[in-house]
Amino acid sequence: MNTPDITLYGIPNCDTVKKARAWLAQQGANVRFHDFRKDGVPAGQLPQWLARLGWQALLNRRGTTWRRLDPETQANAQNEAGAAALMLAQPSVIKRPVVQWGPDAAAPITVGFDEAAFARALAGAPAHPAK
Numbered sequence: 001m002n003t004p005d006i007t008l009y010g011i012p013n014c015d016t017v018k019k020a021r022a023w024l025a026q027q028g029a030n031v032r033f034h035d036f037r038k039d040g041v042p043a044g045q046l047p048q049w050l051a052r053l054g055w056q057a058l059l060n061r062r063g064t065t066w067r068r069l070d071p072e073t074q075a076n077a078q079n080e081a082g083a084a085a086l087m088l089a090q091p092s093v094i095k096r097p098v099v100q101w102g103p104d105a106a107a108p109i110t111v112g113f114d115e116a117a118f119a120r121a122l123a124g125a126p127a128h129p130a131k
Helices: 015-026 046-053 064-068 071-076 080-089 115-124
Strands: 005-010 030-035 098-100 109-111
Touching: 005 015, 015 030, 015 115, 046 080, 046 109, 071 080, 109 115
Parallel strands: 005 030
Antiparallel strands: 005 098, 098 109
16 A cells, blocks of 8 residues: 655644544554654744644644743743744644644645544545555
8 A cells, every 4th residue: 555654743642642643553654753752843844834824723722731831921922933932942832733744845734633634634645656
């Protein structure tokens, strides 16, 4: 089976990331996992995510990390520059998982886990030729 080159960004102990990884494994997808805690936020990718998805879609204001932030830090993250700086400093404030559905910059990117959206993205992801 041809498998797409998918990169899933997240934190391994996040329940949503676990669900997404399990679903992709059941589909036989070729997935590379990028651990925000071990590997950090890819600084080169973040501007692309922000441009394509918007900072509001990436910033998790419901999570524990956000709730533990002091009001000044939360206030400073109410625009793209402030949110980006916070995401680089504290990757746990990024909604998870972020999935890039192919190896090139034009590949679709999704945030969160929705089985129907994943199925559509997987169906449209570029595939490597059989080896």
